[in-house]
Amino acid sequence: MDLYPLFNSIRIALISTFVVLITGVLCAYYISKVNRVIKGFLDVIFTLPLVLPPTVVGYLILKILGPNSFIGSFMNEFFSLKFTMNWWSAVIATSIVAFPLMYRTARGAFESFNNSLSDVALTLGLSKSYIFFRIRLPYCKQGIIAGAVLSFARALGEYGATSMVAGYIPNKTATISTTVYHLWQINNDELAFKWVMLNIVISAVVLLVVNFVEDKYQRKEVKYVSYS
Amino acid sequence: MKKIISLIIIFASICATLCSCSVDKEKEELYIFAASSLTDCLSEIEDIYEAENPDIDLIFNFNSSGTLREQIDEGAQCDVFISASSTPLEKLDCASRYKIDLLENKATLVVSESNPAKIQSFEDLFNKLYNTEILLGIGNTDVPIGEYTLQIFDYYNIDVSKLNEKGVITYGSSAKEITSQVKEDLVDCAIIYETDAKIADLEIVEIADKGQCSKIIYPSSVLDISNNFDLSVAFLDFLQTSYAKMIFKKYGFTPID
Incomplete structure (x- = not known):
């Protein structure tokens, strides 16, 4: 069994989780600062990939970044860079699909943040970046971690947009999900079953780790409360 | 409670009407x-x-x-x-x-619009697959066009697993999917049906009609x-x-x- 799809899937999922972790948290933070009309408009755009079928996302990526598009042909001509049919094309696709999960959960966490805490910090003369990184983020840690885990799981399982943008190239763009589909198509049930089991194990382990971390986090809080 | 029940009834009747519409x-x-x-x-x-x-x-x-x-x-x-x-x-x-x-129908080798790799024929294609960075789209073995493509590979003594190791072949799940991939320039060339190539207005480089694959x-x-x-x-x-x-x-x- 060639393990390239496993390596590739995890690589793609980790990088896109990192990408949406940063962009999602920043977008969630800054959207509370813009005026209401723009806020409503941006919120729809940021959440749209969650409800769109992945094939629609894949189609749009191909039309915007594909070799025949304006941006794609320009990059290809001047930097001989193609956005499609590479392993990192899948990162673009999975990041877009997973982004709303991170953005939504982070926004929820920020909205439940008690703003008087940051006001108090301001009166104590702390800088805005200090407040953001040392007060707001730690306070909202749990929501952000949950969002990141959801994004990782979503990125690991993405099929539709990935297969349109990156195809199925063995040893280059093959991921677990596209490999399972390919094996099912060519009637290689035995190998397909192995990949399915492996995928279930990975996803279960991810969820177990999350529960474990959450549990530990909560116990720590209880301990802290009992001491005080 | 009354509100919820009436909502459920309204929803169910909408579903029922929608279902009955489609039955002719x-x-x-x-x-x-x-x-x-x-x-x-x-x-x-x-x-x-x-x-x-x-x-x-x-x-x-x-x-x-x-x-x-x-x-x-x-x-x-x-x-x-x-x-x-x-x-x-x-x-x-x-x-x-x-x-x-x-x-x-006939199997043909088609190239994307600009043909940047300048592929001339099947033999030329296989030389370039081994030596340069090009991407070939074919059907998987369960798709008939993939079956015919493998016969063409055999005719030219090409080992598919070696090409897979190099990562120069992408597998489509239907003849139309591969055709779209060439049309969108996602791949440099592909082996598809002559009819699909004509309908999509693609440039045909060579037709496999010299016994490379079965009829x-x-x-x-x-x-x-x-x-x-x-x-x-x-x-x-x-x-x-x-x-x-x-x-x-x-x-x-x-x-x-």
Whole structure:
């Protein structure tokens, strides 16, 4: 069994989780600062990939970044860079699909943040970046971690947009999900079953780790409360 | 509580109306499962046939022949199956009583619009696959065009697993998917049907008609599970009239007599 799809899937999922972790948290933070009309408009755009079928996302990526598009042909001509049919094309696709999960959960966490805490910090003369990184983020840690885990799981399982943008190239763009589909198509049930089991194990382990971390986090809080 | 109940009733009645809308009891429905390469010409034939037989509703399912066979095996309702190779039909459990070889097609090597790799022929393609950074789109082994492609590989003594290690081949799940990939310049070249290449207006570099692969014959058959055997036979007979043959020819197929 060639393990390239496993390596590739995890690589793609980790990088896109990192990408949406940063962009999602920043977008969630800054959207509370813009005026209401723009806020409503941006919120729809940021959440749209969650409800769109992945094939629609894949189609749009191909039309915007594909070799025949304006941006794609320009990059290809001047930097001989193609956005499609590479392993990192899948990162673009999975990041877009997973982004709303991170953005939504982070926004929820920020909205439940008690703003008087940051006001108090301001009166104590702390800088805005200090407040953001040392007060707001730690306070909202749990929501952000949950969002990141959801994004990782979503990125690991993405099929539709990935297969349109990156195809199925063995040893280059093959991921677990596209490999399972390919094996099912060519009637290689035995190998397909192995990949399915492996995928279930990975996803279960991810969820177990999350529960474990959450549990530990909560116990720590209880301990802290009992001491005080 | 009253509000919730009335909401549920409203929702259910909307669902019921929507369901009943789609049922048209006047017409006899014929389910035609056809290879994706037949999408364009059968859609044209559908309009003509339904105009001539107003009491018949043709329902098409276009996909790769291998996928269609799996769907039939798993219990999909199907009256007529037109495959792009004899293998899916032979593998089918509900063996057919009424079988006709309908059409002939050819495998071709096509290139994307600009042909940046300057591919000249099959031999040239295989040299370049080993040496340079190009990407070839082919069908997987369950898709008939993939089956024919592997025969072409064998003819030129090409080891597919070596090319897979280099990561220069992408596998599509139907002939139409591979055609779209060339059309969108996602791949540099692809091995697809001559008809698909003509419909998509792609540049054909070489036609595999020198014995590189076996003859590409489209067999058609009325299935045992058909609910409308006579109507299905009548439809297959229509596909062999000179009128239907004219349409097939227009799309680049060679009708078989």
